[in-house]
Amino acid sequence: MDGINFDSVLKELQTELKPYDSAESNLSKMPEKGVGEEALLDILSKFAIKENTSWRQGKVSGAVYYGDEPLLTFYEKLYHIVSQTNALHPDIWPSIPKFEREIVAMSSSLMNGGDGVRGAVSSGGTESILLAMKTYRDYFKKIKGIVEPEIILPSTAHPSFLKACEYFSIKPVIIGTDEGFMANVEMAKEKVNANTIGIVGSVPNFPFGTFDPIEELAEIAEDKNVGMHVDACLGGFIDPFVRDSGYRFKKFDFSVEGVTSISMDTHKYGYAPKGTSVVLYRDGEYFRNQIYANASWQGGIYFTPTLLGSRPGYPIVAAWAAMLLLGREGYRKEAKKILDTGDFIKKSIKSISGVKLAGDPLWVIATLSDEMDPYLIWEAMTKKGWMLNGLSNPAGFHIALTHRHTLDGVKEKFVDDIESSVNDVRNGKVKSSSMAPIYGMASALPKESTDVFLKSVVEWLYSQ
Numbered sequence: 355m356d357g358i359n360f361d362s363v364l365k366e367l368q369t370e371l372k373p374y375d376s377a378e379s380n381l382s383k384m385p386e387k388g389v390g391e392e393a394l395l396d397i398l399s400k401f402a403i404k405e406n407t408s409w410r411q412g413k414v415s416g417a418v419y420y421g422d423e424p425l426l427t428f429y430e431k432l433y434h435i436v437s438q439t440n441a442l443h444p445d446i447w448p449s450i451p452k453f454e455r456e457i458v459a460m461s462s463s464l465m466n467g468g469d470g471v472r473g474a475v476s477s478g479g480t481e482s483i484l485l486a487m488k489t490y491r492d493y494f495k496k497i498k499g500i501v502e503p504e505i506i507l508p509s510t511a512h513p514s515f516l517k518a519c520e521y522f523s524i525k526p527v528i529i530g531t532d533e534g535f536m537a538n539v540e541m542a543k544e545k546v547n548a549n550t551i552g553i554v555g556s557v558p559n560f561p562f563g564t565f566d567p568i569e570e571l572a573e574i575a576e577d578k579n580v581g582m583h584v585d586a587c588l589g590g591f592i593d594p595f596v597r598d599s600g601y602r603f604k605k606f607d608f609s610v611e612g613v614t615s616i617s618m619d620t621h622k623y624g625y626a627p628k629g630t631s632v633v634l635y636r637d638g639e640y641f642r643n644q645i646y647a648n649a650s651w652q653g654g655i656y657f658t659p660t661l662l663g664s665r666p667g668y669p670i671v672a673a674w675a676a677m678l679l680l681g682r683e684g685y686r687k688e689a690k691k692i693l694d695t696g697d698f699i700k701k702s703i704k705s706i707s708g709v710k711l712a713g714d715p716l717w718v719i720a721t722l723s724d725e726m727d728p729y730l731i732w733e734a735m736t737k738k739g740w741m742l743n744g745l746s747n748p749a750g751f752h753i754a755l756t757h758r759h760t761l762d763g764v765k766e767k768f769v770d771d772i773e774s775s776v777n778d779v780r781n782g783k784v785k786s787s788s789m790a791p792i793y794g795m796a797s798a799l800p801k802e803s804t805d806v807f808l809k810s811v812v813e814w815l816y817s818q
């Protein structure tokens with residue numbers, strides 16, 4: 355690859371992604387004799403001590419959305435009761451689809467859904483999005499005979515939409531964003547054609563935490579009779595409480611005519627353990643196209659509402675229990691704390707010379723700079739123990755605020771560290787950034803070649 359040395363990139367990534375690699379610690383075959391329970395717990399505890407410190411201290415962007423000990427202990431108790439359940443067998447465990455129906459109903463009530471809303475619990479945001487895209491493809495094939503489907507995606511939409519396009523042979527039609535990092539409505543209007551199956555908007559998007567204008571996009575969708583998917587994977591459990599928390603907010607959910615589906619992640623700000631998200635459709639006609647059913651298999655009657663076959667019941671139970679444990683009141687309180695923390699950080703960043711915010715976000719906050727290389731600030735923050743997300747086009751980095759950042763002293767420390775990092779960069783104390791060449795390459799070279807490059811890195815990660 356031009357301008358970038360694969361080996362030097364791998365060397366940088368080695369310490370970060372394969373820190374335990376050494377001949378003696380890597381298993382290459384199954385041991386003949388089993389290892390004792392104590393020894394296994396000991397091995398895991400050693401990794402946990404190293405890996406659980408940063409997020410506990412609130413130094414990680416996103417990733418762990420709650421993480422307080424009492425809730426984790428409660429989840430352990432649930433696991434003990436339901437560890438063997440499998441949603442694939444509703445005859446053995448009919449409580450699992452009951453919990454799923456209730457999760458769908460509770461989520462729909464947060465999204466102002468009517469009685470007709472149908473949906474399912476998937477394994478995460480990506481699966482919910484894959485399902486919605488496959489559903490639109492099949493629905494519009496039936497309704498309008500579209501065989502070369504296209505979906506309109508803001509450039510800020512999560513990569514899982516492009517993954518869906520790759521998996522399900524849908525053509526992505528990328529539209530840009532305006533100066534506020536929100537989907538460009540005019541471009542969306544121009545790009546709709548006879549093959550369009552849907553328009554996507556995010557509330558908020560991952561890179562900049564900005565909110566696409568759902569009402570405007572949905573109006574186009576309704577007018578052209580195409581689907582409108584709202585990606586509330588990040589925002590689904592905060593957005594409903596933004597107004598109550600005293601912040602300005604536009605309509606984004608089923609109360610907007612034209613919104614036909616919504617994804618919202620219970621395993622993010624729903625505070626459930628990893629492994630669940632909800633996909634909702636305005637009516638059952640869409641949902642019907644998500645279901646796989648086979649009544650003539652030699653192995654008997656087979657059906658799945660989502661992509662997977664066997665589905666552990668535990669994450670579903672835990673998501674259901676989280677929603678009941680917190681109730682609207684609990685989510686409202688958490689949302690307020692996170693939004694107030696975002697407000698503090700936004701105001702503080704605005705007052706630091708040399709950096710600026712991307713758009714007008716609420717709690718996923720991206721920092722950019724006209725004065726210096728933001729990747730150097732990001733590097734200086736990494737040296738101070740922060741694990742933030744790098745952004746490209748434009749270069750920058752973000753923090754997705756969670757419950758961890760609402761703990762005492764964390765937001766003040768973040769702002770102090772940004773300020774001193776900016777000064778360090780300005781005074782020439784930060785010379786290079788380990789990730790900058792990779793991000794620089796991503797923005798300078800054609801997408802196809804950088805994607806191939808990244809695939810080689812992934813192959814390296816998954817080889818012994």
Ligand SMILES: Cc1ncc(COP(=O)(O)O)c(C=O)c1O
Binds near residue numbers: 481514556
């Ligand atoms: C806006 C948005 N959509 C979708 C996803 C995908 O979610 P998951 O990682 O659970 O598959 C994410 C993940 O961060 C996201 O931020």
